[in-house]
Structure formats: C-alpha cells, structure tokens
Amino acid sequence: MDAWGRFRRNRLALLGLALVAVLATSAVLAPWLSPHDPARQSLIEKRAKPGGKYVLGADEFGRDILSRVIYGSRVALLVGLLSAAIAVAGGLVLGTLAGFAGGWLDAVVMRAIEILLAFPYLLLALAIVAVLGPGALNTTIAVGIWGVPAVTRIVRGAVLTLRETEYVGAARALGAPAVALLRRHILPNIVPGLIVYATLFMANAILLEAALSFLGLGVQPPTASWGLMVSTGRDVLLVAPHVATVPGLAIMVAVLAFNLVGDGLRDALDPRLRGSG
Amino acid sequence: MLTFVVRRLLLAVPVLLGVVFVVMLTIDLLPGDAVTLMLGEHATPDAVARLRDHLGLDKPFLVRYLDYVGRVARGDLGRSIQQNRPVGTELADAWPATLQLTVAALLIATGVGIAAGVASAVWPNSLFDALARLGSLFGLSMPIFWTGLVLIVVFALWLNWLPVGGAGSLSHLVLPAVTLALPSVAMVARMTRSAVLEVLREDYVRTARAKGVAERWVLGRHALRNAFIPILTLLGLQSGQLMGGAVLTETVFAWPGLGRLMVKAIFARDYVLLQGAVLLFALAFVVINLLVDLSYGLLDPRVGRQG
Numbered sequence: 001m002d003a004w005g006r007f008r009r010n011r012l013a014l015l016g017l018a019l020v021a022v023l024a025t026s027a028v029l030a031p032w033l034s035p036h037d038p039a040r041q042s043l044i045e046k047r048a049k050p051g052g053k054y055v056l057g058a059d060e061f062g063r064d065i066l067s068r069v070i071y072g073s074r075v076a077l078l079v080g081l082l083s084a085a086i087a088v089a090g091g092l093v094l095g096t097l098a099g100f101a102g103g104w105l106d107a108v109v110m111r112a113i114e115i116l117l118a119f120p121y122l123l124l125a126l127a128i129v130a131v132l133g134p135g136a137l138n139t140t141i142a143v144g145i146w147g148v149p150a151v152t153r154i155v156r157g158a159v160l161t162l163r164e165t166e167y168v169g170a171a172r173a174l175g176a177p178a179v180a181l182l183r184r185h186i187l188p189n190i191v192p193g194l195i196v197y198a199t200l201f202m203a204n205a206i207l208l209e210a211a212l213s214f215l216g217l218g219v220q221p222p223t224a225s226w227g228l229m230v231s232t233g234r235d236v237l238l239v240a241p242h243v244a245t246v247p248g249l250a251i252m253v254a255v256l257a258f259n260l261v262g263d264g265l266r267d268a269l270d271p272r273l274r275g276s277g
Numbered sequence: 278m279l280t281f282v283v284r285r286l287l288l289a290v291p292v293l294l295g296v297v298f299v300v301m302l303t304i305d306l307l308p309g310d311a312v313t314l315m316l317g318e319h320a321t322p323d324a325v326a327r328l329r330d331h332l333g334l335d336k337p338f339l340v341r342y343l344d345y346v347g348r349v350a351r352g353d354l355g356r357s358i359q360q361n362r363p364v365g366t367e368l369a370d371a372w373p374a375t376l377q378l379t380v381a382a383l384l385i386a387t388g389v390g391i392a393a394g395v396a397s398a399v400w401p402n403s404l405f406d407a408l409a410r411l412g413s414l415f416g417l418s419m420p421i422f423w424t425g426l427v428l429i430v431v432f433a434l435w436l437n438w439l440p441v442g443g444a445g446s447l448s449h450l451v452l453p454a455v456t457l458a459l460p461s462v463a464m465v466a467r468m469t470r471s472a473v474l475e476v477l478r479e480d481y482v483r484t485a486r487a488k489g490v491a492e493r494w495v496l497g498r499h500a501l502r503n504a505f506i507p508i509l510t511l512l513g514l515q516s517g518q519l520m521g522g523a524v525l526t527e528t529v530f531a532w533p534g535l536g537r538l539m540v541k542a543i544f545a546r547d548y549v550l551l552q553g554a555v556l557l558f559a560l561a562f563v564v565i566n567l568l569v570d571l572s573y574g575l576l577d578p579r580v581g582r583q584g
Contacts, residue, residue: 245426
C-alpha cells in the first residue's frame with residue numbers, strides 16, 4: 001500500500017489533517033470569518049462573558065476573543081511555517097556540507113551543533129530573542145535557529161549512509177557532479193523524513209512562539225497572538241478566567257493537529273514499518 | 278570504565294567553552310551599542326564610560342572571551358548590572374528553588390510516565406492503553422503556561438485547595454511541579470510503551486516465557502531492565518525540557534527560581550546576569566547528560582568495555 005493509503009486508514013491522522021485544514025482556512029479567510037474587528041476596543045463590554053454578542057466573550061479591552069483567536073491563527077501558522085523553513089533550509093545546507101565534505105569541515109559543523117544542543121529547550125530561543133529584541137520576525141528567526149541542529153543531524157546521517165550505497169557510488173564513478181548527486185539521489189531519500197520532522201516541528205514551533213509571546217518576548221501587542229492573549233488574560237484570571245483559557249485552547253488544538261498529522265506521516269512514510277501495517 | 282569516564286568528561290569541556298562563546302557572541306552582535314541598550318538613551322556619559330570599563334568593551338572580543346572564561350573558571354561570573362551584586366550570589370540564591378521544582382517534576386514524570394507506559398505495553402490496545410495514549414497526545418500539546426493557569430483556576434480559585442503561587446511549603450510546590458511535569462509524563466509514557474513493546478518481542482523474552490519463567494519475572498528482570506536504557510536517555514533529554522519549562526512555570530506561579538530571574542534579567546537588559554544564568558543552565562544540562570551516559574555502563578555491561 002502506498003503512503004497515502006496508509007495515512008488514510010489512520011483515523012487520528014485524518015482528524016489532525018482536518019484540524020490543520022480548519023486552521024489554514026481561518027488564517028486565510030480571517031477578515032471574512034471574524035464576526036468583529038479584532039482590534040476594536042469597547043471598554044463598556046470589557047471581560048464580557050462568553051455567549052451573547054461575543055460568542056467566546058471579550059477580553060480586558062472589550063475586544064472580541066473569537067475574532068482575535070481567528071486572527072491569531074495567522075501568527076501561529078506564519079511563524080510556524082517560516083521557522084520550519086529556516087530550520088529545514090539551514091539544516092539541509094549544514095547537513096549536506098558536513099556529510100559530503102567530511103574531515104575538518106564535518107568536525108567543525110558537528111561541534112557547533114553539539115554546542116547549540118547544549119542549550120536546554122526554550123533557552124536558546126530565549127537567549128536569541130533577548131538579544132535580537134522582541135517581535136514576530138525575531139521570534140521566527142529564534143524558533144527557526146532552534147530547529148537547525150536536529151535537521152542537520154538527520155540530513156548528515158542520511159548523506160553519510162547514502163554516500164556508501166552502490167547506486168550513489170555508481171553515479172559518482174560515472175562522474176556525476178555533487179549537486180546532481182544531491183538533487184537526484186540524496187534529496188529524494190531524505191525528503192520523507194524531513195516532511196515528518198517539519199510537521200512535528202510545526203507543533204513545537206507554535207508552542208515555542210506562544211511561550212515566547214506569553215513571556216512578553218515574542219509577538220508584541222496589539223497583534224493577536226495566542227500566547228500574548230493568554231498572558232493578558234492572566235491579569236484578570238480571577239474575575240474572567242475565559243480571557244486566558246480560551247486562547248490557550250486554540251494553541252492546544254493547533255499543536256495537537258500538527259502532532260497528529262506528524263505521527264500519522266511518520267507511520268505512513270517510515271520505511272521500516274512498510275509492509276507491517 | 279575509567280578511561281570511558283575521563284574521555285566523556287574531557288569531551289564536555291569544549292562544549293561548555295562553546296556555549297560561553299555563543300552567548301558572548303550573540304551579545305556582541307547586538308545591533309547598536311550594548312551599553313546604551315542597557316542603560317537607555319538618557320544615560321550620563323559618566324555612567325556609560327563606567328559600564329563600558331566594567332564590561333571591558335574596549336578590549337577585542339577574543340580577549341574578553343578568554344578573560345571571562347578565566348574568571349568563570351575561578352568562580353567569578355561578574356557583577357549584575359541591575360542589582361550590582363555578584364552574579365554568582367544571585368544565581369546561588371535562586372537555584373535551590375529551581376532544583377526543587379525540576380526534581381519534583383522529574384520524579385512525577387518518571388514515576389507516572391513509566392508506570393503508565395509499562396501498563397500500556399503489557400495490555401496493548403486495551404481501554405487503559407487507549408486512554409493513556411490519548412492523554413499523552415494532549416500532554417504533549419498543552420502549552421504549560423496555560424496548563425498552569427487552568428490548574429490555578431480549578432485548584433486554587435474554585436476549589437481553594439492549593440495556593441495560587443509563591444513558595445514556602447509543600448502545598449506551594451504541588452501545582453507548579455505537576456504543571457511542569459505533564460509534557461514529560463506524556464513523553465516518558467510514550468517512550469516506555471514503545472521500548473517495552475519492542476523488548477517483549479525479543480527472542481530472549483520468548484525463551485524466558487517458553488521455559489516457564491513467571492510473567493512478573495519476565496517483565497521485571499528481562500523487559501524493564503533492557504527497556505530502561507532508551508528511557509534513561511529520554512530522561513536526560515527531558516531534564517533540558519524541564520529547565521526550559523521551569524522558565525514558564527516559575528513565571529506563572531511566581532516561583533522564586535532561576536527561570537524567573539532570567540526573564541527579569543532579559544527585561545532589565547542585564548546581560549551579565551543573563552549570561553551567567555544561561556551558562557548555569559547549560560552546565561547543568563551537560564552534566565546531567567554526562568551522568569546519563571556514564572550510567573549506561575552500569576545498566577549495560579557492554580558499554581564502556583571497548584572504550
């Protein structure tokens with residue numbers, strides 16, 4: 001059975017895919033789907049309870065939470081996609097460089113990767129944002145750099161293994177230039193693994209963006225970012241718990257969606273499981 | 278075994294030197310003048326000159342780097358800009374709280390995660406297994422700063438069972454530790470399940486069963502012992518997750534630890550303090566993973582013999 005066939009039989013993965021589709025739709029169609037202007041303040045309606053005019057209630061400034069959650073999907077997906085692109089691009093370059101060149105270049109790249117991996121989770125991104133300053137772009141860069149080491153390792157490992165295979169050896173013996181080798185023989189082999197990694201990375205990137213924004217170091221107000229919304233809701237937790245909890249649910253659903261799709265893709269694409277299920 | 282230990286120890290040194298290098302380099306690459314950034318636009322020239330001198334910014338980068346490494350090696354991390362106290366003292370004041378929090382979370386993650394994972398593997402596709410796997414998925418998907426707030430609403434505001442935040446008694450520790458532990462519980466449960474399932478398929482397990490070894494003995498003596506190696510690796514990596522998560526948890530629960538100190542340092546643009554805190558976290562992470570590596574030798578007699 002082909003990969004899509006295996007993926008389709010996985011109900012949880014399909015659920016994840018449906019949720020991703022909902023997220024993408026809400027991000028693209030945000031202006032048409034939002035019942036209200038996400039930035040419009042209405043101080044007499046601040047902290048309005050869910051139901052009534054505002055389906056999910058209003059926040060500290062009387063802004064419609066549903067509209068802000070819808071607009072927030074734009075930030076989450078954009079930061080997630082772009083940082084995944086940075087991680088994959090950076091990892092591809094470094095990984096192929098290290099894997100093909102070998103020798104001192106390989107040693108230098110891998111030592112550098114080890115150093116980046118010595119920063120505990122979140123702290124590397126935190127340090128980068130602390131230096132670059134807050135903002136959506138800097139958050140994307142920080143999250144992207146955080147993903148580079150893992151991609152580099154995956155790519156380098158694959159290059160090292162494939163370099164020794166007979167068909168790559170044959171192509172080399174026939175005088176194929178390195179770029180052609182990479183494009184025709186090596187990339188097609190690592191693309192499935194990279195897709196799986198990038199999907200699971202999206203889940204982590206959304207979590208990381210939300211965390212940085214929650215700390216006040218990521219996306220800045222008045223942009224509607226889910227992490228930022230939870231953070232502002234924290235101040236009114238006692239009187240209006242929905243202000244903080246509703247955007248958090250959005251984060252959870254988005255992360256869950258990408259985790260489900262990523263798990264499903266891994267089961268569908270992982271060659272070691274082929275034939276077994 | 279001794280050469281193995283010594284070699285692993287020596288390998289950790291360049292990594293830590295590299296961490297210091299990266300941290301200093303990022304700060305050095307700050308757009309604009311670091312000192313103006315730290316003191317603000319309206320600082321007096323005198324104050325700027327003093328901080329410049331204090332940070333040694335007139336010297337070339339490599340000289341400053343070697344200077345800093347030399348001082349760190351002697352235990353001197355410099356003085357924090359905001360409080361003008363030795364960074365070492367500030368870190369020493371904050372780290373016991375973080376240690377308490379992360380160790381409590383690690384204990385929860387290990388205990389609950391391994392128990393749930395083993396139960397899942399022993400009864401695969403049972404109702405318990407399905408619930409545990411679903412729970413793990415949610416555990417991995419919930420942002421912990423949000424989980425913390427939800428737990429505060431339920432257990433502190435509605436039920437009034439536990440304090441909202443702060444530190445001091447065991448009851449203060451419960452909510453932050455559970456919050457911090459949840460994603461790790463999920464990870465450990467997942468990993469344990471697949472590791473135990475894998476081992477249960479091994480020939481030696483079938484042999485043990487075939488010769489009539491009691492199931493409990495098969496599980497304890499053969500399966501768990503072998504499944505424990507990947508689990509231990511994961512626990513080492515999870516310790517990094519817990520340290521990063523501590524930054525968020527401490528912020529949510531006003532827990533007076535290193536994470537909160539670090540966030541404060543970032544907002545105050547106190548880069549000397551930030552540098553020290555990042556270095557301490559990285560050191561802890563490297564040391565923990567070193568210990569994990571070394572303990573393989575105890576669990577698996579094959580490791581370390583050749584090296």
